[in-house]
Amino acid sequence: MIMKTLKIKIAITCVALATASMIGTSCSSLSKTQKGAVIGSAAGGTLGALIGKKAGNTAVGAIIGGAIGGTAGAFIGRKMDRQAEEIRKTVPGAEVISADEGLIVKFDSGILFDTNKSDLKSNAMTNIANLATTMKNNPETNILVIGHTDGDGTDAYNQTLSEARANAVRNYAVTQGIAGARLTTVGKGESEPIGDNTTAAGKAQNRRVEIVIVANDQLKQEAKASAGQ
Structure with missing residues (x-):
């Protein structure tokens, strides 16, 4: 318990530094997921307050880990806002969560897959194809696809x-012309619930795919140049 409390205190200190500017070398031992977990749960965390319980810690952590902050970060944020609006207009099956220097695009798994299946439904292919179009329109980004389940099963x-x-989402995006190098995938199973796994409604929330969009190195350099850094 003492060790756990100490880790939490250290993580909160690192998050405070991150929200002020960017994560320093003293926080380098924390993974992106740990940083995201603290932001997502700590009272008063700016990004955590913005996202609330709409997304898992891995998604939040990926955005924090890719953030550069300051005027350059604001430059990226404006580009992300424009992409968010584009996605909202063209991908009606998705929930788009704007998160400072990144975006989280969330699909309930029922929209994409049949129960206990990983083959994309035909409507899901349309959704992913439309999302891929916005990705092609915004090539200076990296994309993380995160799969989640409810608590049923082992x-x-x-x-x-x-x-x-x-x-499945990644592979179909590649068939739609997205470079595979831009796409990374991870499965989190039932480990990052956003709803109550003891209720049907909560389980439905937990069965989801989150797509995290963040600036790549090229866009970060462009942002820094624009900010005179």
């Missing part, structure tokens, strides 16, 4: 299913 089964679903 941990091992849910982990495998979440990975398969994330890979």
